[in-house]
Amino acid sequence: MNRISDFRSDTVTRPTEKMRRSMAEAAVGDDVLGDDPTVQVLEAAAAAVMGKEAALYVPSGTMGNSIAVKAWTRELEEVIVEEKSHIYNMESTQMTFISRVTPRPLRSTRGAMDPDDVRRNIRKASVHTPRTSLICLENTHNSWGGAVVPISNIKAIREVAVEHGVKVHIDGARIFNASRASGVPVREYAALADSIQFCLSKGLSAPIGSVLAADRETIGLARRLRKALGGGMRQVGVIAAPGLIALTEMADRLGEDHARAKRLAEAIAGLPGVFLDPATVETNIILIGFDHPRLTVAQFLAELERRGVLALAVFGGIRFVTHKDVDDADVDRGIAAFREILKD
Ligand SMILES: *Cc1c(COP(=O)(O)O)cnc(C)c1O
Numbered sequence: 216m217n218r219i220s221d222f223r224s225d226t227v228t229r230p231t232e233k234m235r236r237s238m239a240e241a242a243v244g245d246d247v248l249g250d251d252p253t254v255q256v257l258e259a260a261a262a263a264v265m266g267k268e269a270a271l272y273v274p275s276g277t278m279g280n281s282i283a284v285k286a287w288t289r290e291l292e293e294v295i296v297e298e299k300s301h302i303y304n305m306e307s308t309q310m311t312f313i314s315r316v317t318p319r320p321l322r323s324t325r326g327a328m329d330p331d332d333v334r335r336n337i338r339k340a341s342v343h344t345p346r347t348s349l350i351c352l353e354n355t356h357n358s359w360g361g362a363v364v365p366i367s368n369i370k371a372i373r374e375v376a377v378e379h380g381v382k383v384h385i386d387g388a389r390i391f392n393a394s395r396a397s398g399v400p401v402r403e404y405a406a407l408a409d410s411i412q413f414c415l416s417k418g419l420s421a422p423i424g425s426v427l428a429a430d431r432e433t434i435g436l437a438r439r440l441r442k443a444l445g446g447g448m449r450q451v452g453v454i455a456a457p458g459l460i461a462l463t464e465m466a467d468r469l470g471e472d473h474a475r476a477k478r479l480a481e482a483i484a485g486l487p488g489v490f491l492d493p494a495t496v497e498t499n500i501i502l503i504g505f506d507h508p509r510l511t512v513a514q515f516l517a518e519l520e521r522r523g524v525l526a527l528a529v530f531g532g533i534r535f536v537t538h539k540d541v542d543d544a545d546v547d548r549g550i551a552a553f554r555e556i557l558k559d
Contacts, residue, residue: 326356
């Protein structure tokens with residue numbers, strides 16, 4: 216049994232055979248000079264899927280979000296973020312480091328901030344205070360266990376933003392998971408935002424890359440910002456080619472990941488030490504509270520690893536993520552490991 220069942224993240228997905236072939240055969244040019252044909256096809260396809268005028272291929276989701284914040288803000292401004300959001304917590308302080316703006320974190324219910332709370336926290340420039348120029352949303356919400364932020368909530372926050380002349384950016388690293396779970400097309404989420412970032416490299420299984428989509432003028436600025444951040448790449452069609460397959464062919468299978476996450480959650484909920492309501496598992500992420508009389512989180516993860524099952528320790532618990540490269544047998548193995556380790 217040397218096979219590893221790797222539930223740490225959907226970023227561990229490997230490119231498919233078809234992706235690998237597309238890399239070998241990709242038409243390439245110098246993308247910084249604007250003539251990589253494969254990147255052009257990917258950016259046009261991404262813009263069309265998102266219903267935006269233009270799109271920009273970037274090396275990572277963090278860079279896509281960083282460019283969006285920089286494009287929509289100036290110094291002496293403030294950005295409303297959700298308190299557990301990736302942008303605020305997991306991007307090495309990009310907001311202050313790159314854009315020199317301050318984040319204003321707000322509480323939420325499973326990633327959905329209260330629109331009235333958002334309104335109360337929008338500030339006007341004064342001698343004391345920054346102007347609020349941007350609201351960042353995240354869907355699905357990673358640290359809320361892949362929760363889908365309802366379109367009605369995004370719509371209400373959008374109305375508040377428009378009322379006050381504030382821009383909206385969606386960190387849609389897993390927007391295709393949100394769409395799959397809710398039945399709302401990705402373009403309907405994107406239509407409520409001035410810009411949206413999504414990852415090709417997570418559940419969609421491309422090896423590298425994200426896309427930022429917005430209006431044409433903003434993407435023009437974003438292209439300059441990408442270069443300034445060191446993200447201008449040359450014959451990058453070799454990685455854009457699998458990205459195009461990710462975008463056009465891989466979203467359909469996300470429902471399988473969601474079903475597997477649900478099955479795993481239902482099987483382990485109620486085991487000693489496991490705190491988990493399977494109803495909170497809406498997509499491909501399972502956040503497990505863990506408090507066991509004999510085992511710490513680190514000891515439990517080590518026991519799982521001895522059985523070939525990998526998961527991640529996160530704030531106050533354990534995270535399992537389902538994805539293309541864990542199948543039903545991996546889920547069975549995960550369930551068996553939980554039962555064996557936690558049997559009384
Ligand atoms: C993964 C992720 C990102 C971007 O991650 P990169 O590793 O920089 O590609 C952004 N937002 C969320 C919610 C994520 O899960």
